[in-house]
Amino acid sequence: MKIYLRASVACAAAGSLLILAFLIGCGNHAASGNPQAAAPPDFNGVWSAPFTPDISKVLGHQPPFTPYAAARFAKEDEIDDPLTKCLPIGPARGIQAGIMPFQIVQTPAVFTILFENQRTFRIIHTDGRSHPKDIDPTWFGDSVGKWEGDTLVVDTVGLDDRTWLDTAGHEHSDQLHLVERFQKVDNNNMKWTATFEDPKFFTEPWSVTLPIARQNTEIMSYSCEENEKDRVHLRRSKK
């Protein structure tokens, strides 16, 4: 009987130790920041930011122009807007002045933004890769993203200097380094912060933050050239 009792106590003690070890193990696992421990928030759906044709209005002043950029901006005219020529809208303008909503399709390896505007898209790689060493500039650049808690931090380089940052004519060079933070606020809202760094156009990096809201709609048809009739009416407003 005594032997049986001792065996039972020993078993109970061993069981408790096992449970304790399991709980400690779980705690360490969560604290280690293992990406599998906490799934990133779900951004899937159709979204839109308030149409913001002049980014300096959000900033409260003009961006910190270099003399070169200031001289260019003084002569810039809406008639030269790349969208007027039906060229692609570019990554940041597509979000803050895309005119139309965009859809996010999210998988573990990619975070994709499908713009209704010109039915163009961005692919943001979230599989841990880095930018390629030699990048030929493209309309939406090369984007890699990593999760920081509830926020996707997207780093984009290799951008074609023909896109504008907004309708007002803020430009950039192919040295633009764009860092965006997509932060989920709740199921229907997110906060988007874009930081623009471009030694040719800006003396220092600058940032804007906009709210982005979920839209009760779908991405619809759009084509810039289908029945374009108004280009002939455009008039230059600056000399």
Add this chain to the structure above:
Amino acid sequence: MKRYRRRLIIVATVLLSFATSVPAHHGNAAYDDKNPITIKGTVTEFEWTNPHAQIYLDVKDDKDNVVHWSVETYSPGKLVRAGWAKDSVKVGDHVSINLIPAKNGSPVGFLHKLVLPNGKELGLQELD
């Protein structure tokens, strides 16, 4: 979180108040957005096309001469969100259109609001 959401809404409202230019693919380069006018006439054609739906109408001027106007507006996708449909406007409809006219003085404009024969108004504000 609630307070944060309210703050976002306030920011959104302030930002929307900045959005004075026509959200078209060509900005305001074609139109005089400071001097909107209203024209009344008979629709001769309604094109439900990208990048802008187009309404053509005959409008009588002060001297009873018929002037053929061409009025553009949003893309069909954006119009659907604002309550329009491809058959919202029919040939022969007598309509009233508030628009911003072309800077070059030609009978061309960008629609802000349309009033149908039955009094129904169609604008550009997206519906929830």
